[in-house]
Amino acid sequence: MDKKMDEIKEEIKIFQAKKYEDLEKFRIKFLGKKKGILTILFKKLKTIPIYKRKLYGTIINDLKKKVQEKIQMNHTKNFIKKENTLNFDPTVPGKSIDIGSIHPISILKNRIINIFRKIGFSYVEGPEIENDWHNFTALNFPIDHPSRDMQDTFFLHRNPDILLRTHTSSVQIRYMKKHCPPFRILSIGKVYRNETISSRSHFMFHQAECFSIDRKVSFSDLKKTIQYLIKSLFGEVKIRFRPSYFPFTEPSAEVDIYFKNKNNRGWLEIMGCGMIDPKVLKNVNIDSEIYSGFAFGVGIERIAILIYQINDIRLFFDNDIRFLRQFKSDF
Incomplete structure (x- = not known):
């Protein structure tokens, strides 16, 4: 169990999204309501001996927090920055606003x-x-x-x-x-x-x-x-x-x-x-x-x-x- 937790922690740590689809797949993989890795681990807590539940519960909550921080960080820094860099040209003239005409x-x-x-x-x-x-x-x-x-x-x-x-x-x-x-x-x-x-x-x-x-x-x-x-x-x-x-x-x-x-x-x-x-x-x-x-x-x-x-x-x-x-x- 400890080895698996370390592997999950390492995967979260090295993750970097190149596009929005990568970020969404990462979120579903760990936080999906049915098959998310952390969701399944939370469900399995009841099968763990009582004296270990608090420890593992704390570890899983910490992993969940790291996933959420990773998603937020990639979205605000990497994903948006790359999208703007790749798809937005600041030299392109903006669309003119129709302000009407004089009677x-x-x-x-x-x-x-x-x-x-x-x-x-x-x-x-x-x-x-x-x-x-x-x-x-x-x-x-x-x-x-x-x-x-x-x-x-x-x-x-x-x-x-x-x-x-x-x-x-x-x-x-x-x-x-x-x-x-x-x-x-x-x-x-x-x-x-x-x-x-x-x-x-x-x-x-x-x-x-x-x-x-x-x-x-x-x-x-x-x-x-x-x-x-x-x-x-x-x-x-x-x-x-x-x-x-x-x-x-x-x-x-x-x-x-x-x-x-x-x-x-x-x-x-x-x-x-x-x-x-x-x-x-x-x-x-x-x-x-x-x-x-x-x-x-x-x-x-x-x-x-x-x-x-x-x-x-x-x-x-x-x-x-x-x-x-x-x-x-x-x-």
């Missing part, structure tokens, strides 16, 4: 901000919940004037004075009230109109409002600024200005571009523009005898539809990850 409207918004910053425009924002004066009256919309019907409005709390802004021109009024010319300002934000949702319209969309006030600002300055924006977004395309009407600009125009792709072909209206009406300047205490200015507003979704060749505006608001992950940006 196409945000991509275009950042693009437009960058375009105008290059020519000296500052970016500002304003509240989406407005009052009647900033959204309509200060912009030369008389109380009973039919021009108010051009934009179906969401009023809040049944209060005809509190509403969701129908255009970002309200930011123009707020800025001009607090600052003295000259200035060049760009504002982009959500606007709301009570319209039926379809592939071409939505009750909410994003609008970019651009305005500039200084001495001797002319319609020619307006045209050059719009041409710069369109060329920056679309490249070389045909542009035309058509006379139009807006309460807050005089003269006013609508701008079309000739566009051709798989979804659109022909002249497409993309924005409204004009010289800021002297009455609007008077409402914000700017002397129209000294200063003049221009303004124009463009729908971001309308531009995005053309640039990304998308035929349904609702895709921008559905949050479908399959749609959104197609867009990448440097911003």
